Amino acid sequence: MKLRTLLFLALSISFSSFAQKKTDYATFKKELKQKKYTPEVILDKALNYSSSHDIYVSELIDACRFFSSDRRKYRICVNAYPRIIDKRNFFQVYDLFQNFSFAIQLYHNTQANQSEVSEIDYPNAEYYRGPTTNSCNKPMPEYQFRSIYSQIRNRRNNGNRYLKDIISNNCLSTRQIMKLTEKLQSNRNRYDLLKFAFQFSYDLENFYYTEQLINDNYLKQQLNRFIDREINQLNNHVGFDDCRPLSQNEYDYVLKSIKDERFTKERLKLAKQHIERNCFSIDRIRPIIKEFSFDKDKLNLLKLSYQFCPNKDQFYKLKETLSFSRYKREFDQFLLDH
Structure with missing residues (x-):
């Protein structure tokens, strides 16, 4: 009787799943x-x-x-x-x-x-429920990633710079970041790219899987320590999701990538993406603002930067980046309202 009941239950579940x-x-x-x-x-x-x-x-x-x-x-x-x-x-x-x-x-x-078996164990972000950043709350759909990955496969040279551009302009799963990193040959280049990519990963707590891509034991230890430090900061530091400081190398890369954009519209779009994803001090906001010619664009970036700036009490110092009194007055009013 019990066996019959179990079989009936199993068939019911299977039929229900099939019907769904x-x-x-x-x-x-x-x-x-x-x-x-x-x-x-x-x-x-x-x-x-x-x-x-x-x-x-x-x-x-x-x-x-x-x-x-x-x-x-x-x-x-x-x-x-x-x-x-x-x-x-x-x-x-x-x-x-x-x-x-x-x-x-x-x-x-x-x-x-079908017969190819990967030696790499890739994490699945589909059911990830851990911490994320505000700038990366949904990874790129797999079909879009395949399109990008296909373009990379057809390129002769895929250096760090090119891969960083792809990563910094998208929200990716750890698995997708690992697939991009595999295109680099040296352990050092892989290590540098993975450190850079951490902030752009959706499933941050799966980032430990990336150690499989590093064969050098010293660099592997350094990578794990970096991930430990970032995860601890993520769990313990209030406001980490809203304001994450960059290393000097990371900041230099961000500033250069903005400078390299030929068109103002694209430069503005890229600057906004980086400001929303990171934590910039007054001294780091100023060079970014000065990359733009029009006060209207500058003011829009200043207003956006304010919410991610750790030293808001000194934000008034950025008034000097504006040229016209109309926009300076609007900047003053913005600070008074906030």
Whole structure:
């Protein structure tokens, strides 16, 4: 009797899970049929769904029929492969393509790599519930990361500078940061990049996994001590999430990256991102503000910087970065209101 009850319960759970999954796909398919969406939006929805749901080959084929482009079908299939439930049936997908080269490319990027076993243990950020920073509260979707990673694979040289630019302009999971770091050959370069990347990681407490990328014992110890220090500061220091100081090397990199932007709009966007993610003293805010020509842009940055500045009592000293009295008066009024 007990065995029968257990079997019935197991079957009920399995049926319930299957029914829920079918409901999820039905809802997703209904979304694809919406005529109000552009093809780009539909593609984005398909990539998002296949990144976050287990899917059968029959469902994948069904979803791909909403797209006429072989290139878009390919992107969806590559994206969906890790979460395909019945991989033994994946060969059926190749018939979707009019151009045989896409089928070959799909095979080499999916089933041909099945036997490859990674020696690296990557953390999963999907269920992470630990501390995060205000600037990184949702990691980049996997399909977007794959697009960036694919571009990196096609480059001959992927130096620290190039990878830092990618990391500093995005919110990434520790796994994604590890995949980028693997592109560097030397232990020292990997160590430097990982220290820089910590603040841009979503699942901060998973960052200990990165030690696997360092073969030098001394650098591995230094990395773990750095992570220990940062995690302790994160847990013990009030306001850490809102105001994180940079090392001098990190600050120099931030300032140089802002200077290197040719267009004011992009320079302003980058400056705002760094200000929101970090903690700048008066002396460090001033050089950033002086990289801009117009008082309007300067004032907007000053107002943003104020909430992340640890020495607010001296913020009035930054008034001299403004040229026109109108903006100086507005700056004074802002300080009085805060």
